[in-house]
Amino acid sequence: MTAVAELMDYAEVVERFDPVLGLEVHVELSTATKMFCGCPNLFGGEPNTHVCPTCLGLPGALPVVNGSAVESAIRIGLALNCEIAPWCRFARKNYFYPDMPKNFQTSQYDEPIAFDGYLDVVLDDGEVVRIGIERAHMEEDTGKSLHVGGATGRIHGAEHSLLDYNRAGVPLIEIVTKPITGIGERAPEVARAYVTALRDLLRAMDVSDVRMDQGSLRCDANVSLMPRGATEFGTRTETKNVNSLRSVERAVRYEMTRHAAILADGGGIRQETRHFQEADGTTSAGRTKETAEDYRYFPEPDLVPIAPSPQWVEQLRGTLPELPWERRKRIQQEWNLTDEELRDLVNTGAADLVAATVDAGAEPGEARSWWVQYLTQQANTREVELAGLPITPAQVATVIGLVKQGELTNKLAREVVQGVLDGEGEPGEVIERRGLKVVSDDSALIAAVDEALAAQPDVVEKIRGGKVQAAGAIVGAVMKATKGQADAKRVRELIMERCR
Ligand SMILES: Nc1ncnc2c1ncn2[C@@H]1O[C@H](COP(=O)(O)OP(=O)(O)OP(=O)(O)O)[C@@H](O)[C@H]1O
Ligand SMILES: [Mg+2]
Ligand SMILES: [Mg+2]
Structure with missing residues (x-):
């Protein structure tokens, strides 16, 4: 045989x-x-x-x-x-x-x-x-x-x-x-x-x-x-x-x-x-x-x-929550998604997570981009499914809220999320522990702005000559010096004030 x-x-x-x-x-x-x-x-x-x-x-x-x-x-x-x-x-x-x-x-x-x-x-x-x-x-x-x-x-x-x-x-x-x-x-x-x-x-x-x-x-x-x-x-x-x-x-x-x-x-x-x-x-x-x-x-x-x-059975039927397929139909309408966009959200497992993040108070576009981009990348590197990441929709919504209030920049927000994923606790605790607050306090910012201006006198000349977009280089330098924690909008205002 x-x-x-x-x-x-x-x-x-x-x-x-x-x-x-x-x-x-x-x-x-x-x-x-x-x-x-x-x-x-x-x-x-x-x-x-x-x-x-x-x-x-x-x-x-x-x-x-x-x-x-x-x-x-x-x-x-x-x-x-x-x-x-x-x-x-x-x-x-x-x-x-x-x-x-x-x-x-x-x-x-x-x-x-x-x-x-x-x-x-x-x-x-x-x-x-x-x-x-x-x-x-x-x-x-x-x-x-x-x-x-x-x-x-x-x-x-x-x-x-x-x-x-x-x-x-x-x-x-x-x-x-x-x-x-x-x-x-x-x-x-x-x-x-x-x-x-x-x-x-x-x-x-x-x-x-x-x-x-x-x-x-x-x-x-x-x-x-x-x-x-x-x-x-x-x-x-x-x-x-x-x-x-x-x-x-x-x-x-x-x-x-x-x-x-x-x-x-x-x-x-x-x-x-x-x-x-x-x-x-x-x-x-x-x-x-x-x-x-x-x-x-x-x-x-x-x-x-x-x-x-x-x-009793009918009473229990009344306690059923919105079920995943009902929720999908609703978010497709509410967020105005094509079948394909909805499918991508569903296939990555993101749809329910996005919906839960929106339910926790986040804006739909923001919730979607966090789950589909940054968190999907994190899930891939950690070789877990999206839903298996150790972060909850409510925590993601909190971080999105802090960005909206100007307490975090997008970059800092990613660091906070990283901290939560690494088991450092709630977003607030990560911010505390890693010292991640946005610096919008002028006294702290002015020193960094002046230093950057002094280091790049040619840029200062350009700004004074009306090339406002040149200020980007100074903003960049200040962000680098403050490890990304400066409030970029305030930095720009300070630069303009000091170059007048
Ligand atoms: N020939 C078959 N090929 C594939 N699946 C089958 C076939 N016959 C039955 N099934 C499916 O296999 C499953 C059998 O599960 P079921 O719980 O009924 O029995 P079991 O496996 O013998 O019992 P236990 O719960 O003790 O494991 C069912 O989903 C049934 O539809
Ligand atoms: Mg069985
Ligand atoms: Mg069996």
Whole structure:
């Protein structure tokens, strides 16, 4: 037997096969307390300090549903255009793993709280793809295992494992798409665009921190291929916990090329979970995937069913904020943007940030140029997404306001922003610490102006002779001497006064 080529060239993959995608996104809700007990829902903390008999699964402890998590679930369902179940239950998903002390996860199975919706996703070139949502259901997070010691520090080489149950019982919503078909070669891009759109939606709703790097938003990507023209889906693999938007795109693409090589060689795909390796963009086999029967799902006997009244659902619909696509439509009109300008703003992730900056009081043109130019450059050098920069729209609006009031020059403003990005605190603190106030106090400026005039007598002659524009050289010298902190307008006035 000849060796199987590991991957197929992408162009050939999409010529011979049609991909089918299924995306499962887990979102940790930012409620005050956990899903079924009163423990605080906080990221981090000393291990095993946010725990109680209920989330540790001790015998006799009973769960109580967190009402605010149910509200978030319904609101998310509504934002995703789902039906809200008039009646639903929790179910036990039984499996053993040390990070889950109850030996089952309290989840929902055939009776999810929200089902049958959609999310419209805009691709880079402006094309809109409607992604069907199969269901959004409530469940609880597991604890965290840390495998330590041994040669590799990985699970098989580790000497022992540590368990932290602080995360056990944190409210999760799992949002599952219907099989996504008919997207051909754009499958990897569609996957990234969907997770991006979902993240932006959840962020606008303020129900989760949606930090992929901290695991508050996690994506499992299911991929299968079928030969062009076939009607029956192929066997899927499920790449787990892909933790950045770029990784979602890479993982889908990699799985497509891997499946294609196996299928083209007459082989079969094993239904299994896989793990994505950030370093080389490949996936490796995890466990053979349980079918639903293996989990022996059954209705949770310790929790009452949930039956949201239509009135309550409508009341919750009324609490939905302006959603990203509504906001986009509005800013396009208000700022008078062409489709292309809007798309550029959306593609860089800037649209929502600009809008939030405007909401915080900044002028739209200023807000746009800060995010699209300087901050985009900063994001590129720091290799993070724009939204991942450690600066908030409110802070950007503050800096813009200070420039407008003449307290900062544009150059100083950039330095303040730099300080905020470097973790030096609020704009005011950076100004204080770095001494960045604009100098408009005459006594401080006059000395610098006189010195510059004395150094360039030829320029002084020109100004006196009526060549007013020559003053630029003196302004430049004063700015240099004051490290950019002089109020340029006042400097110019002083120069004119002294050259009269
Ligand atoms: N053949 C297929 N190829 C690609 N995606 C598929 C295929 N069949 C189903 N899917 C999608 O895969 C996802 C399966 O997620 P679902 O939560 O329903 O099941 P699961 O992965 O078996 O369960 P678990 O929540 O335990 O991981 C869905 O988005 C579904 O649309
Ligand atoms: Mg699932
Ligand atoms: Mg799954």
